[in-house]
Amino acid sequence: MTERHLRVVLAEDSVVLRDGMVELLTARGCRVVATAGTAEGLLTEVDRHRPDVAVVDIRMPPTHTDEGIRAAVRIRATTPGVGVLVFSQHIETAWASRLLAAGATGVGYLLKERVARTSEFMDALHRVADGGTALDPEVVDRLVHGRGGSRVDTLTPREREVLELMAQGHSNRSVAARLVVSERAVEKHVAAVFTKFDLPATEADNRRVKAVLTYLSETGG
Template identity: 80%
Template sequence: MIDKQLRVVLAEDSVILRDGMVELLTARGCAVVATAGTASELIAAVTGHRPDVAVVDIRMPPTHTDEGIRAAVEIRATLPEVGILVFSQHVETAWAARLLADGASGIGYLLKERVARTSEFVDALHRVAAGGTALDPEIVNGLLHGGRRSRVDALTPREREVLELMAQGHSNRSIATLLVVSERAVEKHVAAVFGKFDLPATEADNRRVKAVLAYLAESGAS
């Protein structure tokens, strides 16, 4: 069975970089349905095309400060079914926390200089489009250490490591591989995080997402 082609809107004000990314994504089987050089063009393109995911740079014309991520927050509020992957050379912790405030599902934030292979970027796109999360460790670290962290401070160093990897979208099995421990050990750490974050088991709740959101919300507080 052939996988559904991923539909992408790409927002990048650098024409050379934008054209290069279109070529790379097309070569990887993605369909770039529209490109944008400004935040207003991005919002119009996403509204018109309803892509699976929008790739957004933070700093766009006219002021080159935070127009892109402001647009991403607006898209998140009005079209939550569209995945958002912030792809920038800038770490904007406050805006990242705001973008994640209503849920980590379908959100990514990667730093340009830390993506070593095109395959990593495309994998992150697919993960975000499918409702997953893709956060660069530097973004997670900035969120984790950016504000009041009463419950986060209660975590052991290993529990914090596990939580950071959860926030990056890793499964328990993937975390076990990265930390070179058993999957059962990861399960115990995850359970400890749930306990310290006061997240009891219910049939309806996704405690994994709630745990990530809990510490992102705390670290984003002023």
């Protein structure tokens, strides 16, 4: 299957890492239309180019704290058609929740070590550009198991596994393949999650997104 040729704006203040990522993306058929070393530069380039996806380091100058995540949240608010994939050296559950507060479509959060795994990084990039969700498995695990006292605690171990994979952006078919079960079995687990989270069917039926947001809000801080 031919990969979609994505237009990307990349924000990373390390020149070495930035150049390496540009080389990787270009080799995989993406077009890096602009790069930025600061959050303000990122916002300018996104507004100018309106890429398919912005790839953003959470820690950016001048303070190297949350400039990147604040810029990502702003992009989601002002240019919702642009996918946002952020990456970080460490798991920051509060920032993941902050990024997803406006909805879990066209957004991703990866650890930098995952970015180094080219196939996983590219899969996440395309998923986000297509309006999906791509959350690092370690981030999802921390969010789900981080704190108790929530509706997440009512889930069985298998239902948690299914929810974690849903949060990473996998379809029922993909979840079934990963867990080596039937797609019908996955549908039953997903239905159980919806029931326990009190998510009735709606006309738009975006319960998958709501299920992800439920446990992020209850366990992500």
